[in-house]
Amino acid sequence: MSKQRQLLITTALPYANGSIHLGHMVEHIQSDIWARLHRSLGHDVVYICGDDAHGTPIMISAEKQQIS
Numbered sequence: 001m002s003k004q005r006q007l008l009i010t011t012a013l014p015y016a017n018g019s020i021h022l023g024h025m026v027e028h029i030q031s032d033i034w035a036r037l038h039r040s041l042g043h044d045v046v047y048i049c050g051d052d053a054h055g056t057p058i059m060i061s062a063e064k065q066q067i068s
Contacts, residue, residue, distance in 0.1 A: 004043055009035050011049040 011031045014024050028049070035047040062068070 005038070006044045007035075007038055007046070009045060009047045013050050013055075 009031055011027055014020065031047065035045050038045050
């Protein structure tokens, strides 16, 4: 029986203002498969990603409009 591993799997942020391309899909599908595989083997997996929907461009625009 193998020892339980603790894994943190992350993916890059898809940019809200950029175009979606095949590379985004490939990265997220591969990492999802990797996470599911290790969960099925009984490992403790944390799989996270974020988005840039409220990132720097939006923050700068809000500051210019004096909105917190």
